[in-house]
């Protein structure tokens with residue numbers, strides 16, 4: 001049984017599910033993949049979507065009620081995918097941020113245009129508050145692709161990395177797939193999640209990615225990803241161990 005720690009399943013909140021029917025279909029598809037728990041992570045603060053904690057909680061409650069009525073055994077938990085902005089700390093102060101299932105883990109999305117100069121300061125402030133940052137899809141961040149050492153340094157500073165299953169399956173291109181595998185092999189990847197938005201172009205490939213990783217990394221690594229996802233929703237500490245940056249490893253061909 002799998003736990004998905006990143007999914008845009010809440011309807012009408014962002015660029016994910018548009019309707020309640022679509023959200024139900026996404027839950028049914030997740031169940032067919034062996035997913036029993038989904039952390040709903042609508043975009044927040046990205047300039048297009050503002051989904052404050054209270055709004056997320058209400059939608060999660062409503063979706064869980066609907067799933068229960070339809071006897072679909074999938075549990076939805078509250079969360080957010082929070083864009084790193086200058087206003088993030090103010091939002092946190094105002095109670096607008098929902099960590100993953102109220103845990104110490106906050107899912108952050110860096111701006112696609114690049115890592116802002118104030119990110120280190122935000123990271124520091126969040127850590128002072130006892131929060132652990134999970135970087136959403138670092139394999140899609142150009143800054144990390146061109147300079148993997150930077151990702152190593154953020155992990156050394158306490159960040160966790162969450163890889164998107166679609167990246168591993170090559171849906172964002174070969175370069176991102178290759179870098180996603182590098183991140184996994186360097187033990188920089190702590191979580192694998194679907195980042196599903198719909199059932200068409202951005203559906204979950206979590207089960208597919210897990211069986212792929214089992215072949216490439218072995219059962220032990222796979223168990224670690226599952227344990228880590230369980231740690232997130234139970235608010236337990238994730239044990240980390242990384243392999244230092246090696247240029248040779250990054251230039252390895254894909255399996």
Ligand SMILES: [Fe+2]
Pocket residue numbers: 006008081136195
């Ligand atoms: Fe996302």
